[in-house]
Amino acid sequence: MRRALSLLVAAATLLTACTAVGPRSLRYGRGTYNAAIQQTNSEQLLLNLVRLRYRDAPLFLEVTSISSSLSVELGAGLGGTIAPGGNSSVAPGTAVTYIDRPTITYAPLQGSRFGKQFLSPVELGDILLLYHAGWAIDRIFKVFVQRLGPMQNAPRASGPTPLEAPEFQAFFTATELLRSLWADGLVDLSYLPSVAGNALSLTLVSRTDSTERIARLCALFGLPGPASTITLTDAPRPGEPNAVLLVPRSLLGGMYYVSHGVEVPGEDYAIGRVPITRDKDGELFDWARLTRALMRVHYGRREPAGAYVSVYYRGLWFWIADNDLDSKSTFSFITQVLEMQSGELKGAGPVLTLPVAAQ
Incomplete structure (x- = not known):
């Protein structure tokens, strides 16, 4: 009787476990993997920004697939006590163990796919998509545009320091004017139907409080006078009215640009680990003049508490503060562009598959 009872209890427990294991694995596994991928992607991006600051080669290792196998192991037995006077007792016991065995596949980003994703200039259509996604127009232009008409935006900062x-001063003045007009709802960016994808139409709404700003902006663009519609193109045609050259950066160029916001210790300058930039008077140039409102990455000897994202590299901790909204916005902005440029994983080359046993 006792054996039969224990078998019945074990069978009922196993049936219950098998019924619940699927939904339970989805409820707890999906969120955990999602959070882990998001966190490690952020750490990888920050690590590569720090590498670029030190003129080290970047490397991206993508998670191409996760296959998780959840199994149930059931144990059953009898337990009890033996006491004098006939007070002995016997009771069946069961144990259910859930075992998650994930297989994670990684693919290093290299070869032609790296060139296409990181070295090709960002298309004007992507700039338009980012604009309509709600990103501030000055953030888009500062990170991914290196020339606008006659104005230079530190084009050599698209590579090693x-x-x-x-x-960059005139370019920053123009983008600040654009931002003020954008904040007032007086700017619109759209495709030009005749040359879609190669040119954008910048519309400026003239109002009593915007006339002076528009005139200053058009003068910075090198136009003969104020204009309500400006053509931004990577290949202006001779004689085309109100056409302004726009030279975009690549994704890697934008990453190099914001990597100048990574702070490094003075001793790394002294021993030549990080290049030193000087102005025409020979004085040390402060890259925060470009990156202050875009990106600031701190460094320290100890792991920071409560950072937005942090990595350990070259014996130091580097991190973005959780209350630095400008840096967090730029970081999320680059993450979004990275996803836009990623394309498909077909033909990605060699992969690394790691079976992980967890009990």
Whole structure:
């Protein structure tokens, strides 16, 4: 009787466990994997920004697939006590163990796919998509545009840190004017139907309080006078009215640009680990003049508490503060562009598959 009873209890427990294991694995597994991928992607991006600051080669390792196998192991037995006077007792016992065995596949981003994703200039259509996604127009232009008409936005900062101070003041003045007009709802960016994908139409709404700003902006663009519609193109045609050259950066160029917001210790400058940029007077150039409102990455000897994202590299901790909304916005912005440029994983080359046993 006792054996039969224990078998019945074990069978009922196993049936219950098998019925619940699917929904339970989805409820707890999906959120956990989602959070882990999001966190490690952020850490990988920050790590590569720090690498670029030190002129080290970046490397992206993508999670291409996760296959999780959840199994149930059931144990059953009898237990009891033996006491004098006939007070002995026997009771069946069961134990259910859930075992998650994930298989995670990684693919290093390299070859032609790396070139297409990171080295190709960002298309004007993607700039338009980012604009309509709600990103501030000055953030888009500062990170992914290196020339606008006659104005330079530190084009050599699209690569390793240059030794000479960049030219950027006029470009920043123009983007600040654009932002003020954008904040007032007086700017619109759209495709040009005739040359879709190669040119954008920048519409400026003239109002009593915007006339002066528009005139200053058009003068910075090199236009002969104020205009309500400006053509932004990567290949302006001779004689085209109100056409302004727009030269976009690549994704890697934008990452190099914001990587100048990574702070490094003075000793790394002294021993030549990080290049020193000087102005025309020979004074040390402060890259925070470009990146202050875009990106600021702190460093320290100890792991920071409560950071938005942090990584350990070259014996130091680097992190973005959780209350630095500008840096967090730029970081999320680059993450979104990284996803937009990623394309498909077909033909990604060699992969690394790691079976992980967890009990």
